[in-house]
Every structure is written in structure tokens, then in C-alpha cells.
Amino acid sequence: MKKIILGLGAFGSVACYTVLPTIFIRTFSKRIVKTTSQNGLLLTFDDGPNPQYTPLLLDLLKTYKINAVFFVVAKKALQHPELIRRMQAEGHVIGIHHYTHQSSFFMTPAMQIKQLFKSKQILESITNEHVSLYRPPWGHFNAATLKNANNFQIMMWTSIFGDWKVQTCKTSLLQQLHQARCDGAIYVLHDCGQTFGADQDAPAHMLQTLHHFLEQAMQEGQAFTNPHDWKRQYVHS
């Protein structure tokens, strides 16, 4: 009996630090952005930069004259600073997706502060620009995240599609991208397949589908939100 009570106590403590804050913050917090409140769609890409897929994505975005937000893993940014500079030069906005792609569930407050500020320092030294956007990997928060990220604007999403799986890209991604179209929408896609649970070559299929989507959406007059315009209006930093 004592073991069961201790077990329940431990489970409760873990839940109070991880899952419950995540549900609460994502449902109620005014500190996170879940829509741009602007006309059009905002495209965001997580988990890069990746030397194989990110350049192809940048080429595609350039073709359609669309600017996006890249939530990058700072350790990978250190390995490929030229890709970060290219994003910046082509008008994209760069945000933080931790130094390594780790869930906040498994971080003490001190570890999370280190992940955030090390990433900020790396990205600012590459870009010579203030970096203020943050998206925690897997959308996981812990009880200390809001306090730790007090100086950052946290951006979540309206639509996430499972594009880290090849099968999803091949079967339902195109339809999902069309169905989720609405003003203020924030889309999450992934330009790297090396994250735990992802298929390595999923970005190749995502890119193919995104190309089809952009071609069709543009023909139908779909507007895309420029992240710099949104930032100027909504992010005070």
C-alpha cells in the first residue's frame, strides 16, 4: 500500500511539472501565440537546418516569394551557419527550438535556461540580430518554462500535420494543408527528419507535397503572412 501511495505521489509530482503545465499553458496562457490574427497563412519550419533539405526548401520558398519562420536547433545552426545566414538574407525569421532537440519535460529549470540562452547567443552571433521567437520541441512545457522564457515570444501553431512520416506525406498531407487554410493560420512543417520518431527522408516527401500545395494555393489567390510584418505589430522586443 505504501509503495502504491509513493508511486502515485511520484507520478503526481512528475505530472505537475510536465503534462499539466503543458495542457494549461497551451489552453489558457496569453503569453503564447497560436494565431497571427492577420490575413493569410504563416509557414513555419522546425528541426533544421539540414544541409540536404533546407536549401531545397529555401529554393522553393524563393520561387513563390514566401517568407517563413524557421525554428532551428542551435547545435545544428552552429554546424551550418551558412544556412542560417541564407535564411536571414532571403527574408525569413529565425527562432529558437532549443540547443539540442530535447523535450522540456526532461529538463530542470537550470537546464532549460541554458538551452534557451545558449541558443540565443549562437543565433545572434551568426545573424547579428536580436532573436526573440521560441518554440519548445514537441510543444512541451514544464512548470518553469514561462518564467524561463519571459524574454521570448513563444509561438505555437494552428495546424500540425504529421509530415515527419513519409506515409502521411504521401497520403494525406496535401489534403490537410488545403483543409487547414484560414486567415491567421500558423502551419508547422519539418525540414529535417533526424528527430526521434521521424522518418529520415520524410522532408523529401514534404517538399514535394508543399510544392504542389503552393502551386495550387497561389493559383487560388491564397495570401501568405510575412513574419516580419507580424513581428513588427505583435512582438515587442
Ligand SMILES: [Zn+2]
Ligand atoms: Zn521539433
